[in-house]
Amino acid sequence: MLKDFKGFRSIDKEELRSGIREEREHLSASQMKLPEAKLPVMVIFEGWNAAGKGELIGKVIRNIDPRFFKVATMDRHPNEEEKRYPFLHRYIKEIPEAGKIRFYDTCWMEEVVDNVMEGSLSDDEYKKKIRSINITERQLCDNGYLVIKFFLHISKKEQKKRLENLQSDKDTKWRVEKEDLVQNKNYDDYLEVFERYLEDTNSSRAPWYVIDAKDKKEAEYQILQYLNRGIDVALTNTKMNVPILQNTFPMKKLPKLAEIPLEGKTVSEEEYDAELEKLQKELSDLGNRLYRKKIPVIIAYEGWDAAGKGGNIKRITEALDPRDYVVEPIASPEPHEKARHYLWRFWTRLPKTGHITIFDRTWYGRVMVERLEGFCSENDWQRAYNEINEFEKELTDWGAVIIKFWIQIDKDTQLQRFTDRQNTPEKQWKITDEDWRNREKWDLYEDAVDEMIAKTSTAFAPWHIIESVDKKYARLKALRIVIEQIKKRLS
Amino acid sequence: MLKDFKGFRSIDKEELRSGIREEREHLSASQMKLPEAKLPVMVIFEGWNAAGKGELIGKVIRNIDPRFFKVATMDRHPNEEEKRYPFLHRYIKEIPEAGKIRFYDTCWMEEVVDNVMEGSLSDDEYKKKIRSINITERQLCDNGYLVIKFFLHISKKEQKKRLENLQSDKDTKWRVEKEDLVQNKNYDDYLEVFERYLEDTNSSRAPWYVIDAKDKKEAEYQILQYLNRGIDVALTNTKMNVPILQNTFPMKKLPKLAEIPLEGKTVSEEEYDAELEKLQKELSDLGNRLYRKKIPVIIAYEGWDAAGKGGNIKRITEALDPRDYVVEPIASPEPHEKARHYLWRFWTRLPKTGHITIFDRTWYGRVMVERLEGFCSENDWQRAYNEINEFEKELTDWGAVIIKFWIQIDKDTQLQRFTDRQNTPEKQWKITDEDWRNREKWDLYEDAVDEMIAKTSTAFAPWHIIESVDKKYARLKALRIVIEQIKKRLS
Secondary structure, eight states: OOTTOOOOOOOOHHHHHHHHHHHHHHHHHHHTHHHHHTOOEEEEEEESTTSOHHHHHHHHHTTSOGGGEEEEEOOSSOOTTGGGSOTTHHHHTTOOOTTOEEEEESOHHHHHHHHHHHTOSOHHHHHHHHHHHHHHHHHHHHTTOEEEEEEEEOOHHHHHHHHHHHHHSTTTGGGOOHHHHHHHHTHHHHHHHHHHHHHHTOOSSSOEEEEEOSSHHHHHHHHHHHHHHHHHHHHHHTTOOOOOOOOOSOBOOOOOGGGSOOTTOOOOHHHHHHHHHHHHHHHHHHHHHHHHHTOOEEEEEEEOTTSSHHHHHHHHHTTSOTTTEEEEEOOSOOHHHHTSOTTHHHHTTOOOTTOEEEEESOGGGGGTHHHHTTSSOHHHHHHHHHHHHHHHHHHHHHTOEEEEEEEEOOHHHHHHHHHHHHHOGGGGGGOOHHHHHHHHTHHHHHHHHHHHHHHHOBSSSOEEEEEOSSHHHHHHHHHHHHHHHHHHHHO | OOTTOOOOOOOOHHHHHHHHHHHHHHHHHHHTHHHHHTOOEEEEEEESTTSOHHHHHHHHHTTSOGGGEEEEEOOSSOOTTGGGSOTTHHHHTTOOOTTOEEEEESOHHHHHHHHHHHTOSOHHHHHHHHHHHHHHHHHHHHTTOEEEEEEEEOOHHHHHHHHHHHHHSTTTGGGOOHHHHHHHHTHHHHHHHHHHHHHHTOOSSSOEEEEEOSSHHHHHHHHHHHHHHHHHHHHHHTTOOOOOOOOOSOBOOOOOGGGSOOTTOOOOHHHHHHHHHHHHHHHHHHHHHHHHHTOOEEEEEEEOTTSSHHHHHHHHHTTSOTTTEEEEEOOSOOHHHHTSOTTHHHHTTOOOTTOEEEEESOGGGGGTHHHHTTSSOHHHHHHHHHHHHHHHHHHHHHTOEEEEEEEEOOHHHHHHHHHHHHHOGGGGGGOOHHHHHHHHTHHHHHHHHHHHHHHHOBSSSOEEEEEOSSHHHHHHHHHHHHHHHHHHHHO
């Protein structure tokens, strides 16, 4: 893409001037349509050092009301804190909300290319990162994001000239870093890596636009044109359905809920007390080892209302050092969460390495409550199975242990517990009208759960069904699974 | 407080056992009352290294549903990113929302004491930090927070024994850090500094509870008792009015809005173009110097609807490197923001050193729209003048430049602009029914603004009134003030 790049067609000054003026006016006008269309826009600037990314972003945003955009300036290297999350984390944290534009002054490309040039990335690791990036960009597009990617291109000679100019002025000298000079010296090597990256991540949903950045005015003109055309197209695209992808992950087959026997899954008081102590002791030791080995753990709880999730979680956390874990109760999303990709609020709640996050309800809300209550479109939840599998794959590839529990009871048991809660003053806060309403939809939920389990029980993050008519039995079973999964990861 | 500490009265095993049981049950019961009472609870654990903070937090939270609490584990030293914010920032970020408990595994005390022991804090700087901490704790209490502070006390001998025990076991050896050993060696010096800190920050609203931590069970009992009594009292205290404090800050006297002549504050087209270019060039250079000198800048915009804030902000940002600033448009708070101290959403939007944040509407909403629309109580907004002055003092002490603009127009000009917006299709998004409703309350707002300006024009962060009937005049004036204030700070 760079090697056969022809450069900007030459046009005369007058044409350029009027062209820029027109495009600026167009952008000023279309920015106002973004909030109504609820369109989130990511504009990614990559390119050669000294190609003028900052300056060009500065020119483009002159035409946009500050209420509608923000600039995310990403450091070349993640800091110590950021290194404790998946590499995509610091970029995904910054995605815009609906109706807003986020400009990235470099994004995941720069980090990957730097890694390659430093030799810190094997070919396999490079391919894995490319896969992650392509999945992320596709997911963003599928969920209504407009992703526009610019690569600012200059020649070796031009780059050298610019760096020398910067260095010769005492006010700008500090802007030239050692890395810039190294890049110019090894321009041809970088060109190879850039070229490969651009080809590897060029997709029809989120294509690359190579910008001839030799002349600032011409570069601005090209950028404004692509940006405006991109927004124009995206504005006509809202509420489109997206093709549902085939599953490509290895799956683990699990029975349907109705096929799971619940009777007899009990434990005696004595056995419970003895086992609980033993298992918690074991988990406590494992927790220390996880912390020291910097392994992140994600435990996801789903299940029927009143199935006993809370008490179950408690038996896990009791065994852990309170500094090492956090429980995230998930309710309906707040406005700033709803306005972003639905996995964003989980990305931003991930544990850092060595820590454990327990989700009390999870991202699976998408294919249960959001599906059944119509909070998202059919296309949205149909697509979500694969998106979630990709999300969990990303996390296990990062090194996380993911343990997903479905806490299972039957309808009669739920009724008993609801009634008990209603009749016990200290428990009344636990039961709401919504619980009763959900109960009426039991059969619909059961179908949705069966489909969810069938479609998201991947080999790397399978569901575990926990029979919980006897809560004590359920607690021991969950503890044993957590212990087993952590041990597997530690070995 | 430590030197004359008598230790825990001895009680027999049976009394202790039943006491703990009772307190645990009490805590289990009262946690449920927190959401309804909308009570946010901060429980701060400080104390000697190896006194058992983590373990005791672990015991206490066993009695609380994970939905109701989180543990904030604060590193002994701020990381590089955290160092670029005011020292309170990383703690304030973590304050709980209404109805939740946040346990701090060490808070601002540890950092200050460490600084003193390292010799990196002069006596004046120490006093300044103590003042900041006392103000913060008082503000939290005044805004409905329950703040409970525990200091876990053990003797030099006991600490030595514990550290030796940890070191002798290969599984726990890694937990002992050099700093722990240094503390034990210099126990008496630490005792002096702890003692002074405890006395300096002991207040009736947020008193210290010194816990005899020699025996773990006894320590748990003491902690549970204090925690339960604290919550019991706080639950009876909700919706109490808080005394309004006298102003202690030097003020700058400004005229009332009605006294400010608006006519004649105009500029010719030619002068505007020439001056704008000159001033933006100057600001652009200053922006680079701020970045290099790592000085943070906060620009706060308030003003009448349609006064021209947006265009005014634009003329500032045009001169800045887009990587160095961010514009924060402030709308009504989201649920997770409303559930916290009202300044929290501004604390979490502060610029880091070397950066500029421009607030399009600000924390002054408290004494304008929230006051007039009844979104907070009279006591709340009456108290806010001083709280805001304290907040801004904290920021200027940190080294920030704060520039506050009131963009002023008269009622006729507003009507003209409203009508113009209504009649121009591309501007219609800028005008809402709410704007018309606010306009009806012009006189009430004017009184509120006069009071706000009179009470918050401190010498360190005065208001600047910008006459904006001629928007061009207003833009030049704002630019000049920004330049002047930054220059003052740089010199």
